[in-house]
Amino acid sequence: MNNICVKLNLRDKMKYRKMLSSHESIFPAFDPEKASTSSYTPGAVLQDDDWFCIKNVRKKEYCIDLLSEKFSTADFESLTRAEFDKISYLFVPDEKFIFFQNVSKSKLILQKRIVHFGEEFKYKTDCAEIVIRDLPDAIYDKTTDTLYFRRLESITSIFKGIDMLYREATKEETESFLANDFISLKDGYSSNKVKTANRKRIALAVKTLSELDEQDRKNIFKYIGDYCPELKVSENDENAFEIGSENELKMLLYGIEQRFYTTPVGGEKRLANSVITLNQGGQA
Secondary structure (H helix, E strand, O other): OEEEEEEEOOOOOOOEEEEEEEOOOOOOOOOOOOOEEEEOOOOOOOOOOEEEEEEOHHHOOOOOHHHHOOOOHHHOEEOOHHHHHHEEEEEEEOOOEEEEEEOOHHHHOOEEEEEEEOOEEEEEEEEOOOOOOOOOOEEEEOOOOEEEEOOHHHOOOOOOOHHHHHOOOOHHHHHHHHOOOOEEEOOOOOHHHOOHHHHHHHHHHHHHHHOOOHHHHHHHHHHHHHHOOOOOEOOOOOOOEEEOOHHHHHHHHHHHOOOEEEOOOOOOEEEOOOOOOOOHHHOO
């Protein structure tokens, strides 16, 4: 028996409800050993059957009590009609996994519909529905403490604070980054002209640079110079790249993330649209 449960927008401990039970499978079976998974990397683009994963979730600040505490759906009260518009997300637990699906508030609004039951059609003025999608937004593996998902944006309302994994750099962080000695601003370019996409790339670049020693940083900047000859070196400082536009900043940030590569056959220089770190066997 599969139980579909929901979390309500309530602050008290009694925020979970059991919606219904079904003998039918709600979501497809999931096997982490057979699934194509990789550690979450901001900006990475997944293929159709791929999943991001985050390990040791119970130690993260965005861990929710459904993951950190044992529970039984038998202890949940049944969802009432009056509570329907308070649903935040639904979840389907089994022995090994918890499947999550975010619920859009627009789907909880009462609407006029024509519905059918068997061969009968009825006009309803107070219909609200939740469409169960083919794939869940997230899957939690209880045995390995691993969270699987495909789009971070789809689960930010479920796991509060997880959006810090892919956030924009603040104005202060952007100014601090542009003040680095490897950057020489020109043409009036400043933090006020840095748009959202590059602010997200800056947040990632700051983390990347913080994990590099001095020699690695030198290697990264040489690598950028080799792949981006259009990024001119400052006349006043041969170790600083001149940045005067969004595109120039973007190329510098791509370089810091080592997005550039040369094909082994043909020696063609290319830019990867995303980077996913792979371990042996394709699992990350």
